[in-house]
Amino acid sequence: VLGPLTNxxxxxxxxxxxxxxxxxxxxxxxxxxxxxxxAYVVHGFGGLDELTTAGPNTVSILKDGQVSSYTxxxxxxxxxxxxxxxxxxxxAEENAQITRAILLGRDRSSRxxxxxxxxxxxxxxxxxxxxxxxxxxxxxxxxxxxAAMDVLQKFVAFTNAGxxx
Numbered sequence: 001v002l003g004p005l006t007n008x009x010x011x012x013x014x015x016x017x018x019x020x021x022x023x024x025x026x027x028x029x030x031x032x033x034x035x036x037x038x039a040y041v042v043h044g045f046g047g048l049d050e051l052t053t054a055g056p057n058t059v060s061i062l063k064d065g066q067v068s069s070y071t072x073x074x075x076x077x078x079x080x081x082x083x084x085x086x087x088x089x090x091x092a093e094e095n096a097q098i099t100r101a102i103l104l105g106r107d108r109s110s111r112x113x114x115x116x117x118x119x120x121x122x123x124x125x126x127x128x129x130x131x132x133x134x135x136x137x138x139x140x141x142x143x144x145x146x147a148a149m150d151v152l153q154k155f156v157a158f159t160n161a162g163x164x165x
Contacts, residue, residue, distance in 0.1 A: 001027065005034065015040040015122040017049030024060035028067045038063055040121040042072075046084050051117045053079040053110055054087065059121075074117060077132060082110030103149040116140055 001023075004016045014036055018024055021043040028041045039062040045055030053074040060069040075081065087110060089095045101107035102115055119142075120135025129135035142148040 005030065010035060012036055013038045013126040015042070015118070015125045017042050017044065017051075019043070019047060019049050021058040024058050025067055025069050028060040028062040028069075032062045032065060032067065036062060038125050038127060040125045042118075042121060051114065051121060052084075052087065053082040053113045053117060054084045055081070061125075072132075074113075077117070077136060079113045079117065080110070082113065086110050087114060099152070100149075103143055103152055105144060112143070115143075 001016075001018060004011075004014055012035065014031060016027070016031075016039070018027055018041060024041040024043050028039055031039045031041070041060045041062075042049075042051050043058040044050050044052035045057060046052065048054075051057050051059075051072065051074075055074075057072040057074070058069065059072045060067055089098060098107065098111060102112050116136050116139045117132075119139035120129060120132045123129035123135035123138055124132060129138055139148075
């Protein structure tokens with residue numbers, strides 16, 4: 001929670017997750033007070049600090065200075081319910097392998113669905129997608145075309161450029 005609230009970039013659009021559903025609305029209000037114009041603050045089923053397809057999610061949206069909250073049922077967006085155990089990560093290396101598999105199109109499991117759902121929320125918050133279904137389609141196109149993997153590779157190269165081994 002502290003990172004997004006103290007980010008020196010002063011982002012005007014945010015998508016952030018919280019560990020407690022009761023925090024989504026107050027944090028959306030705080031983000032507005034800190035200058036954000038658009039935000040999704042989410043809490044996922046099972047205590048996750050991100051959206052999940054394993055069950056209902058609590059979402060608070062900041063838009064035009066107003067906060068609204070609702071329960072997001074991923075099945076209503078066409079996602080099959082995930083088994084929470086299937087979404088677990090592992091070590092840093094295992095998580096990197098999972099990420100690469102998703103972005104290379106090799107993993108089309110419930111893990112990919114969670115990536116699509118969270119990316120869609122970020123796209124809507126940023127004003128790049130009108131709604132979650134549109135954001136989901138955009139995220140899927142980005143992965144399927146290889147564009148998402150290209151961005152990851154550029155990010156890795158950039159962040160490693162100044163690292164001395």
